[in-house]
Amino acid sequence: MTTLDAPVTPDDLSRLHADLAARAARAGLVDVAYRTLDGPLGSLLLAATPAGLVRVAFAVQGHDAVLTDLAARVSPRILAAPARLDDVARQLDEYFAGRRRTFDVPLDLRLVGGFRRVVVEHLADIGYAHTASYASMAAAAGSPRAVRAVGTACALNPVPVVVPCHRVVRSDGTPGQYAGGADAKLALLELESRVGA
Amino acid sequence: MDEPFERVVQQHGATVLRVCRAVLGPADADDAWSETFLSALRAWPGLDRGANVQAWLVTIAHRKAIDVLRAAQRRAVPVAELPDAVAAPAVRDLDLWSALARLPHKQRHAVALHHLGGLPYDEVASVLGGTPAAARRAGADGVATLRRTYPATIDGGDR
Numbered sequence: 001m002t003t004l005d006a007p008v009t010p011d012d013l014s015r016l017h018a019d020l021a022a023r024a025a026r027a028g029l030v031d032v033a034y035r036t037l038d039g040p041l042g043s044l045l046l047a048a049t050p051a052g053l054v055r056v057a058f059a060v061q062g063h064d065a066v067l068t069d070l071a072a073r074v075s076p077r078i079l080a081a082p083a084r085l086d087d088v089a090r091q092l093d094e095y096f097a098g099r100r101r102t103f104d105v106p107l108d109l110r111l112v113g114g115f116r117r118v119v120v121e122h123l124a125d126i127g128y129a130h131t132a133s134y135a136s137m138a139a140a141a142g143s144p145r146a147v148r149a150v151g152t153a154c155a156l157n158p159v160p161v162v163v164p165c166h167r168v169v170r171s172d173g174t175p176g177q178y179a180g181g182a183d184a185k186l187a188l189l190e191l192e193s194r195v196g197a
Numbered sequence: 198m199d200e201p202f203e204r205v206v207q208q209h210g211a212t213v214l215r216v217c218r219a220v221l222g223p224a225d226a227d228d229a230w231s232e233t234f235l236s237a238l239r240a241w242p243g244l245d246r247g248a249n250v251q252a253w254l255v256t257i258a259h260r261k262a263i264d265v266l267r268a269a270q271r272r273a274v275p276v277a278e279l280p281d282a283v284a285a286p287a288v289r290d291l292d293l294w295s296a297l298a299r300l301p302h303k304q305r306h307a308v309a310l311h312h313l314g315g316l317p318y319d320e321v322a323s324v325l326g327g328t329p330a331a332a333r334r335a336g337a338d339g340v341a342t343l344r345r346t347y348p349a350t351i352d353g354g355d356r
Contacts, residue, residue, distance in 0.1 A: 008211040016214070016227060017206060020234050029238050034203075071201045076242050078201035
């Protein structure tokens with residue numbers, strides 16, 4: 001096939017994309033809006049439904065894989081539409097700079113149900129620069145023997161950092177596993193202990 | 198389809214823009230591009246998994262471009278005949294879009310759909326009407342004219 005080398009510049013496309021994102025949002029067609037945010041833990045993927053923040057993901061989790069999962073579990077009407085994430089991005093910047101201790105953004109926890117949902121909802125009770133053990137979280141969630149299930153719930157927390165699963169540590173004080181990697185968990189705990197309670 | 202729509206925009210955005218520009222010229226193409234992807238986003242969850250996404254988008258883009266064209270014509274002062282087939286000027290034209298604009302209607306659309314949109318000629322024929330053979334002829338004639346008026350963009354050109 002003969003091809004016509006018709007010039008289309010990246011500038012054309014990014015201008016059109018921004019306009020599309022705005023128009024699609026006004027038309028209520030963006031079921032999941034996302035953007036990335038660069039910070040001390042690398043690139044974070046932030047995704048929100050009209051109800052609120054639905055997913056925060058680290059680069060090691062594979063942003064593409066996370067978007068594919070959101071398309072299957074929430075909706076394939078997914079667009080890179082940063083406006084809906086402006087608030088949470090600003091708050092995360094402040095948090096990483098040590099100027100914010102709590103997050104004030106609407107959450108959409110539709111990706112977690114049952115006992116895991118109960119655990120995730122209790123995570124917010126652990127204050128800045130404090131930690132809790134998996135066992136104490138199990139007790140707080142009303143199932144003292146479900147320590148392993150608490151570990152799973154923390155590992156699968158859909159909105160890490162904003163909902164502080166990094167504050168749940170092993171009973172011996174070692175950090176334990178984290179979706180963003182053990183180093184990322186340690187970095188968050190160090191940030192919070194440096195800034196102070 | 199359960200693929201994130203953003204990937205569709207990334208993958209096919211440039212092709213859709215070329216098709217819109219080929220039909221409308223660069224000034225009016227943006228609106229057709231946006232309308233194409235808005236319409237596609239609306240329909241996306243219901244599209245069959247096996248569908249040819251590019252062909253689907255190019256067909257929508259062509260329809261949206263026609264809509265923009267008609268809207269512009271409704272606003273314009275009526276003329277007896279569309280200025281489709283203005284004779285090519287003697288000077289070599291360096292602008293592909295204006296070279297395309299001077300092609301006869303059917304050739305211009307066949308080139309837009311097939312050479313820029315990648316649509317097979319049997320699908321070009323079902324969009325434009327007529328037989329696949331006629332669509333193929335229109336595309337070939339259009340490219341032959343472009344080869345004279347805008348040599349730089351055709352394969353074998355010097356860009």
